[in-house]
Amino acid sequence: MEDSVRVENRHHPQPTFILFSRALTPERLDYALKEKKKNNPVISRNFKIKLYLCGIIAIRTHMTTTYRTTAINNRRYLGNKYRLLPFIQKVVAQNTDNIHIFADLFAGTGAVSSAFTDKQIITNDILYSNFLANYAWFGSEHYDSDKVIELIMTYNAIIVEQENYMSVTFGDTFFSRADCRIIGFIREDIEHKRSSGQINSRESAILITSLLYAMDRIANTCGHYDAFRQGVTFDRHIELSVPQASNDNHPRNACYNEDINVLAPRIEADLVYLDPPYNSRQYCDAYHVLENVARWQKPPVKGVARKMDRSGLKSAYCTTKATEAFRELIRAINARYILLSYNNMSKKGNERSNAKLTDADIMEILSGKGEVQVFCESYKAFTTGKSSISDNAERLFLCTCR
Numbered sequence: 001m002e003d004s005v006r007v008e009n010r011h012h013p014q015p016t017f018i019l020f021s022r023a024l025t026p027e028r029l030d031y032a033l034k035e036k037k038k039n040n041p042v043i044s045r046n047f048k049i050k051l052y053l054c055g056i057i058a059i060r061t062h063m064t065t066t067y068r069t070t071a072i073n074n075r076r077y078l079g080n081k082y083r084l085l086p087f088i089q090k091v092v093a094q095n096t097d098n099i100h101i102f103a104d105l106f107a108g109t110g111a112v113s114s115a116f117t118d119k120q121i122i123t124n125d126i127l128y129s130n131f132l133a134n135y136a137w138f139g140s141e142h143y144d145s146d147k148v149i150e151l152i153m154t155y156n157a158i159i160v161e162q163e164n165y166m167s168v169t170f171g172d173t174f175f176s177r178a179d180c181r182i183i184g185f186i187r188e189d190i191e192h193k194r195s196s197g198q199i200n201s202r203e204s205a206i207l208i209t210s211l212l213y214a215m216d217r218i219a220n221t222c223g224h225y226d227a228f229r230q231g232v233t234f235d236r237h238i239e240l241s242v243p244q245a246s247n248d249n250h251p252r253n254a255c256y257n258e259d260i261n262v263l264a265p266r267i268e269a270d271l272v273y274l275d276p277p278y279n280s281r282q283y284c285d286a287y288h289v290l291e292n293v294a295r296w297q298k299p300p301v302k303g304v305a306r307k308m309d310r311s312g313l314k315s316a317y318c319t320t321k322a323t324e325a326f327r328e329l330i331r332a333i334n335a336r337y338i339l340l341s342y343n344n345m346s347k348k349g350n351e352r353s354n355a356k357l358t359d360a361d362i363m364e365i366l367s368g369k370g371e372v373q374v375f376c377e378s379y380k381a382f383t384t385g386k387s388s389i390s391d392n393a394e395r396l397f398l399c400t401c402r
């Protein structure tokens with residue numbers, strides 16, 4: 001995974017403020033920022049008193065005027081195809097023609113779509129956290145990058161002392177209680193700014209994506225959010241980076257957050273790329289904390305890992321219903337090409353990592369739709385447990401539809 005770079009913030013050469021608060025609320029933060037704009041760079045005595053009355057004590061400081069940036073690949077994600085992009089691009093370039101609309105319907109965090117930004121992109125994922133990431137990276141709505149940078153720098157400077165949903169629910173589990181207070185405050189503030197019209201949907205998606213990336217970077221997990229390590233010292237703290245999202249995306253890009261089998265009949269594309277889950281591991285279980293923060297409905301949680309109710313987020317592709325769901329999906333797809341990623345881990349490793357679709361079923365179902373070619377590339381499997389499996393190959397099944 002590449003590290004993000006630290007760049008000078010040319011937009012904010014002046015000294016800025018750190019805000020401390022005993023009762024920091026989104027409304028009070030707005031007020032402080034407005035006041036800050038009015039009388040920069042010196043905080044007047046009057047201003048200090050006003051902030052104090054608001055429960056905010058502001059101090060002028062030569063705080064860092066730099067911020068980190070982040071790219072789409074700076075996110076760990078189960079089944080991420082980032083390393084396979086050259087292989088996928090080569091197969092598409094050499095075996096298809098006239099691809100203008102590229103639909104990535106099990107998009108995850110959007111790694112594959114990021115290699116096809118010269119085309120109109122359609123993304124979809126059942127997780128709302130992934131929908132937001134895809135909308136942040138590929139949405140066609142214009143966003144104000146100065147506004148996003150300013151908010152991220154402010155968020156990186158706040159200290160929050162009051163408890164909130166995040167700190168009460170997840171304090172000292174995947175994140176320290178202090179980081180949870182900041183995460184909860186930031187998420188609430190983004191919601192407040194979006195509902196009061198201060199930021200648009202794209203700016204909101206970019207800020208939430210930045211928060212989710214920052215959380216994932218410091219999370220105390222054993223790979224994913226099924227469990228956290230007990231008794232650790234939380235030595236990494238939340239710091240948001242600025243997503244380098246483009247304002248030149250294709251104007252007809254579209255992002256969806258639906259079950260693929262419900263969406264597919266309504267989509268028309270030149271090429272539909274499919275990268276379903278391979279095994280019984282549900283993505284909503286592995287990423288429940290991020291999904292919880294993305295949705296921000298503050299639900300009750302259960303168990304040691306503090307999982308919310310995820311019944312509406314379970315995927316048929318992780319169950320014994322996978323073959324039937326896949327058959328129905330292929331029948332519904334409206335495209336000239338279907339490109340399927342499916343590795344050959346079937347019957348290897350442990351029971352949970354056994355593939356849900358057999359090669360025979362894939363071939364039989366795709367052949368009913370058109371002519372099928374299979375392309376292979378070897379890779380090292382990603383496992384979080386002790387089992388290590390060699391001889392894996394990532395396969396691409398290309399169906400040229402009749």
Ligand SMILES: C[S@@+](CC[C@H](N)C(=O)[O-])C[C@H]1O[C@@H](n2cnc3c(N)ncnc32)[C@H](O)[C@@H]1O
Nearest residue numbers: 079080081106108109111126259260275283315
């Ligand atoms: C293997 S991952 C995709 C990884 C992605 N290609 C990447 O490179 O990051 C499979 C994705 O499918 C999503 N998914 C699973 N079942 C789904 C369904 N029924 N409808 C839509 N998305 C689904 C999961 O949330 C997960 O993000």
